[in-house]
Every structure is written in structure tokens, then in C-alpha cells.
Amino acid sequence: MKTFKMLSLGVVEGENVVDFPLHDGIIINQENNDRSWLLEMLVDLKYRETFEKMKEAGKMVDVKVVISYPGNEPAPFQVSIYSVKVIGEHFSVLMKGTLKLGRRKYAETLLSELLEDGLEGQELLERFENDMRSRPVLRKDEANSQS
16 A cells, blocks of 8 residues: 545536635545545534535546645545544545546647637737646546546
């Protein structure tokens, strides 16, 4: 097993990624035949209901996780939520899932999509810089999640 620091987690909702501020987080590659990962994060109580509803729905959830260093490309996972437990003024969310296959370099894919949209020059540069910070869901990722 390998353990990493989870710096951020965003839940993919359609074309958007909803980020949840973490107080702490850990991600564990179980290095097993199922290629499964365990993710646990500590979050403010105000988000508890959101994660309890996801747990009750019992569906797989697409998330984007930044691991180890803030500049790392978010890794796409498909997870299910196993538990939501209150710990003092926060709550813990335990998830289990897999790293999605076919992961591409975000920057290259984003640039390709912006060029397809006909952006160029200063407009292209500004949009690219903005989207690299905000990390919207890419059309190609959206198409893959619907197939």
C-alpha cells in the first residue's frame, strides 16, 4: 500500500466541479487486483448533509482529487461513499473507488478544446490561465463519463 496526502476534492456535477474545502485528507492506493483506492477527508459540518445524501443514494460519484502537491493535475476517481461520521466540529467522509482509466493531461486537453472553440491570442491565453485555475470539466471527460 502507498499513502498520499489529499489536498483537495471536487465532486463532478455535470459540467461543473464542486470543491469542498478540506481540513485534512489522506488517499491510499491499496495496490490490489481491483486497483482500489481508499479516500478519507475531514470537512466542515456544513457539508455533512450533501455527503449523507450521496451515501444514501448508493451511486458511484466522480471526483477530482489533488494529491501531494498543489500544482499536481487533479486525478479522476469514481468512488462510492462508505461512511459519514461526525468528529468534533467536523465530519469524516470515507470513500472507496478506482482511478479512472484513460486519464489525459489536463492542460493539453484544455488547450485543444479552447482552440476548437476558435480562441486565439490574448483571449486564448486569458481563458487558458483562468480554466487551469478553476479546472472545469472538459467536454472529452464529460463524453467519457456518459458512455
